[in-house]
Amino acid sequence: xxxxxxxxxxxxxxxxxxxxxxxxxxxxxxxxxxxxxxxxxxxxxxxxxxxxxxxxxxxxxxxxxxxxxxxxxxxxxxxxxxxxxxxxxxxxxxxxxxxxxxxxxxxxxxxxxxxxxxxxxxxxxxxxxxxxxxxxxxxxxxxxxxxxxxxxxxxxxxxxxxxxxxxxxxxxxxxxxxxxxxxxxxxxxxxxxxxxxxxxxxxxxxxxxxxxxxxxxxxxxxxxxxxxxxxxxxxxxxxxxxxxxxxxxxxxxxxxxxxxxxxxxxxxxxxxxxxxxxxxxxxxxxxxxxxxxxxxxxxxxxxxxxxxxxxxxxxxxxxxxxxxxxxxxxxxxxxxxxxxxxxxxxxxxxxxxxxxxxxxxxxxxxxxxxxxxxxxxxxxxxxxxxxxxxxxxxxxxxxxxxxxxxxxxxxxxxxxxxxxxxxxxxxxxxxxxxxxxxxxxxxxxxxxxxxxxxxxxxxxxxxxxxxxxxxxxxxxxxxxxxxxxxxxxxxxxxxxxxxxxxxxxxxxxxxxxxxxxxxxxxxxxxxxxxxxxxxxxxxxxxxxxxxxxxxxxxxxxxxxxxxxxxxxxxxxxxxxxxxxxxxxxxxxxxxxxxxxxxxxxxxxxxxxxxxxxxxxxxxxxxxxxxxxxxxxxxxxxxxxxxxxxxxxxxxxxxxxxxxxxxxxxxxxxxxxxxxxxxxxxxxxxxxxxxxxxxxxxxxxxxx
Amino acid sequence: xxxxxxxxxxxxxxxxxxxxxxxxxxxxxxxxxxxxxxxxxxxxxxxxxxxxxxxxxxxxxxxxxxxxxxxxxxxxxxxxxxxxxxxxxxxxxxxxxxxxxxxxxxxxxxxxxxxxxxxxxxxxxxxxxxxxxxxxxxxxxxxxxxxxxxxxxxxxxxxxxxxxxxxxxxxxxxxxxxxxxxxxxxxxxx
Numbered sequence: 001x002x003x004x005x006x007x008x009x010x011x012x013x014x015x016x017x018x019x020x021x022x023x024x025x026x027x028x029x030x031x032x033x034x035x036x037x038x039x040x041x042x043x044x045x046x047x048x049x050x051x052x053x054x055x056x057x058x059x060x061x062x063x064x065x066x067x068x069x070x071x072x073x074x075x076x077x078x079x080x081x082x083x084x085x086x087x088x089x090x091x092x093x094x095x096x097x098x099x100x101x102x103x104x105x106x107x108x109x110x111x112x113x114x115x116x117x118x119x120x121x122x123x124x125x126x127x128x129x130x131x132x133x134x135x136x137x138x139x140x141x142x143x144x145x146x147x148x149x150x151x152x153x154x155x156x157x158x159x160x161x162x163x164x165x166x167x168x169x170x171x172x173x174x175x176x177x178x179x180x181x182x183x184x185x186x187x188x189x190x191x192x193x194x195x196x197x198x199x200x201x202x203x204x205x206x207x208x209x210x211x212x213x214x215x216x217x218x219x220x221x222x223x224x225x226x227x228x229x230x231x232x233x234x235x236x237x238x239x240x241x242x243x244x245x246x247x248x249x250x251x252x253x254x255x256x257x258x259x260x261x262x263x264x265x266x267x268x269x270x271x272x273x274x275x276x277x278x279x280x281x282x283x284x285x286x287x288x289x290x291x292x293x294x295x296x297x298x299x300x301x302x303x304x305x306x307x308x309x310x311x312x313x314x315x316x317x318x319x320x321x322x323x324x325x326x327x328x329x330x331x332x333x334x335x336x337x338x339x340x341x342x343x344x345x346x347x348x349x350x351x352x353x354x355x356x357x358x359x360x361x362x363x364x365x366x367x368x369x370x371x372x373x374x375x376x377x378x379x380x381x382x383x384x385x386x387x388x389x390x391x392x393x394x395x396x397x398x399x400x401x402x403x404x405x406x407x408x409x410x411x412x413x414x415x416x417x418x419x420x421x422x423x424x425x426x427x428x429x430x431x432x433x434x435x436x437x438x439x440x441x442x443x444x445x446x447x448x449x450x451x452x453x454x455x456x457x458x459x460x461x462x463x464x465x466x467x468x469x470x471x472x473x474x475x476x477x478x479x480x481x482x483x484x485x486x487x488x489x490x491x492x493x494x495x496x497x498x499x500x501x502x503x504x505x506x507x508x509x510x511x512x513x514x515x516x517x518x519x520x521x522x523x524x525x526x527x528x529x530x531x532x533x534x535x536x537x538x539x540x541x542x543x544x545x546x547x548x549x550x551x552x553x554x555x556x557x558x559x560x561x562x563x564x565x566x567x568x569x570x571x572x573x574x575x576x577x578x579x580x581x582x583x584x585x586x587x588x589x590x591x592x593x594x595x596x597x598x599x600x601x602x603x604x605x606x607x608x609x610x611x612x613x614x615x616x617x618x619x620x621x622x623x624x625x626x627x628x629x630x631x632x633x634x635x636x637x638x639x640x641x642x643x644x645x646x647x648x649x650x651x652x653x654x655x656x657x658x659x660x661x662x663x664x665x666x667x668x669x670x671x672x673x674x675x676x677x678x679x680x681x682x683x684x685x686x687x688x689x690x691x692x693x694x695x696x697x698x699x700x701x702x703x
Numbered sequence: 704x705x706x707x708x709x710x711x712x713x714x715x716x717x718x719x720x721x722x723x724x725x726x727x728x729x730x731x732x733x734x735x736x737x738x739x740x741x742x743x744x745x746x747x748x749x750x751x752x753x754x755x756x757x758x759x760x761x762x763x764x765x766x767x768x769x770x771x772x773x774x775x776x777x778x779x780x781x782x783x784x785x786x787x788x789x790x791x792x793x794x795x796x797x798x799x800x801x802x803x804x805x806x807x808x809x810x811x812x813x814x815x816x817x818x819x820x821x822x823x824x825x826x827x828x829x830x831x832x833x834x835x836x837x838x839x840x841x842x843x844x845x846x847x848x849x850x851x852x853x854x855x856x857x858x859x860x861x862x863x864x865x866x867x868x869x870x871x872x873x874x875x876x877x878x879x880x881x882x883x884x885x886x887x888x889x890x891x892x893x
Contacts, residue, residue, distance in 0.1 A: 058828045058829070058830070089834075090830070090834075097835060425714065426714070429710065429712070520738060
């Protein structure tokens with residue numbers, strides 16, 4: 001992380017939106033990613049949202065991003081009720097204690113965002129607003145929301161839209177001066193969306209749709225397209241990810257045209273699973289009827305899929321013409337577009353997924369978004385906030401005679417309320433919050449020794465020690481320099497530290513030892529040396545176990561070294577289960593193989609879940625074959641009373657593999673298992689003592 | 704013994720008294736301002752005025768006697784159950800932490816937490832009423848899972864000192880807890 005200092009001054013930014021994690025969606029990830037990049041650029045950022053269930057109060061996320069979950073009542077669709085006044089005491093308290101300079105509100109659906117803008121203007125703070133959605137002008141509800149937006153935005157310092165279409169829409173809706181509206185598109189994390197052509201099945205053509213199944217996303221169009229194209233192209237498959245009220249329509253279509261094997265509905269997807277669905281397809285279809293900026297098509301293009309989309313809202317601006325086929329929002333036009341894509345695919349004229357990915361990844365990055373947002377903040381910081389009289393004038397002249405006067409009255413009442421609050425608890429009584437954001441925040445009390453150790457700068461490390469730095473100096477969470485050296489996998493640094501008396505079994509607050517970190521980085525030399533200096537290979541039960549970490553990351557050699565130092569191969573961790581179970585969970589085939597060879601118990605996993613359950617869930621056929629060969633019992637049932645077969649995806653290779661092994665095993669297999677059972681865990685060595693002919697020996701040892 | 708003046712989160716003046724009994728035994732007491740005659744008389748006269756108004760309207764003298772009765776009972780309940788004069792914390796390194804609150808009537812309520820159950824003493828932030836405040840709390844160890852926290856015991860709940868005062872108390876507590884932590888470890892290595 002290169003923390004280049006901000007060009008201008010560092011701002012203290014408060015992001016306000018009703019929508020934030022644990023809720024999932026475009027606005028949520030926008031707020032999070034933007035905040036992280038701004039922190040990286042040296043600003044202080046905090047997020048204010050409403051309480052989600054039991055998640056209320058104050059939480060810290062990565063890099064000390066502070067999130068306030070305020071106990072406000074949720075009215076509708078995760079948006080809070082607005083009275084314009086009740087949230088003032090808390091928001092004012094937060095703005096004062098965090099010394100906020102810019103209030104940045106997100107999403108016009110969020111009542112809290114509008115409240116915060118209103119209060120911030122009363123308090124004389126700079127305000128920025130990001131609009132994430134498009135609206136109509138025709139029906140009553142849009143007329144009302146547009147009116148509210150006009151009121152809310154007429155005295156906001158700056159407005160950010162995600163596309164030019166969105167800007168046009170917002171400027172018209174809220175009757176704004178276009179000069180104070182900037183366009184900053186959303187970004188996609190390109191490292192999360194990489195292509196993987198091996199995952200597609202090239203004997204068929206798969207069309208992927210990932211969207212919420214609601215009217216706005218044009219699911220009715222999709223239900224018209226599916227039967228038409230499926231009749232024309234027998235090798236066509238549909239993969240639909242997402243959940244929503246319109247799912248029933250797709251299910252009906254599937255039922256009516258008997259397309260169960262060709263149209264798969266995956267249900268709700270976690271964001272991290274989206275990539276795994278995308279890479280299975282050849283063509284991505286987006287049928288949205290309205291869209292300010294479509295993230296989904298950028299993600300799909302980043303995974304190397306050909307995108308077919310409706311020409312609505314800001315979509316035409318998102319991708320260059322050679323990466324997208326645009327159609328009118330009708331079944332016929334979309335079918336034509338898809339047929340064109342299929343024809344291109346068959347003739348092989350499409351660019352390769354890697355080429356598309358390398359092109360797309362340069363388009364939209366969060367760093368770029370943060371840089372441009374920062375410019376908006378710099379500009380806003382130089383502007384003046386309207387004083388009360390001018391604000392009232394603006395409201396009355398700008399928002400029509402009735403609404404204008406009503407809201408001018410509200411603004412006055414809000415100001416009186418604020419004056420009352422200032423009299424009750426003066427600003428001087430409010431404690432300034434401790435700033436914990438960013439790498440220089442108070443969480444990070446790393447010494448130069450830690451930095452040198454982590455980056456593997458041997459020379460400066462030696463100098464620092466010679467200058468009298470204590471090698472056992474720890475941070476607040478008790479991380480020592482040795483921990484850092486091992487995490488970076490720098491053997492030479494670790495050696496110097498150990499020779500100067502660093503504690504080899506030092507434990508951090510999270511129960512992590514240097515050995516654990518060495519296993520995490522996969523440095524064999526580090527592991528060996530730590531063990532030489534007397535590191536305990538197996539720790540008391542509550543500390544994070546090195547062997548589990550090594551297996552999880554697929555560092556087979558580290559695992560073998562630990563096992564050679566008499567770590568219990570079937571050590572069951574409460575959180576992770578046995579090493580074999582972890583290996584199956586993370587699909588580390590070579591670790592699974594080695595563990596089984598060394599005599600790990602094939603039926604012990606995590607409580608009632610066996611390794612076979614884990615492998616079945618992760619659909620790794622190779623691991624399942626290995627496990628069953630070593631005598632895993634496919635009939636074991638887990639806590640939910642399901643056996644491995646119940647966990648496999650229907651009609652997959654996984655299910656076939658498990659079904660093949662349903663019946664009784666062959667006699668040879670049974671004999672082999674029986675002999676191995678009698679020989680016990682040391683089977684690998686004991687077999688040699690039996691002096692069997694070589695073919696038999698090899699059979700027993702699975703060679 | 705030393706005494707320092709601070710302010711509470713609502714701006715009222717409070718005093719922190721620190722008494723060092725021995726190297727590993729320390730007493731910290733936060734004293735709130737006593738009940739002011741001014742506020743007492745203000746509340747009483749407000750109640751009586753309201754009662755008098757009712758009396759004029761209803762012409763029933765029961766209202767007046769009820770008002771006197773209510774003020775008296777209210778005052779007793781307030782002094783005995785609500786108004787806390789002093790909250791103190793006695794930290795003994797080898798034994799545990801004793802939390803005492805003394806009410807204005809002289810009633811005292813005491814809880815004792817064994818050192819074995821104390822995981823740590825920390826300063827946390829919370830949203831309280833319409834404020835966001837810092838508070839000091841004791842984290843209790845979960846007997847089933849040594850890494851987990853089974854319960855959080857907030858301290859100085861009625862006086863709510865500001866951050867500067869809390870840091871002072873926090874440092875004192877940590878000094879003693881630190882002794883406890885290093886003692887068994889060094890013997891464990893040897």
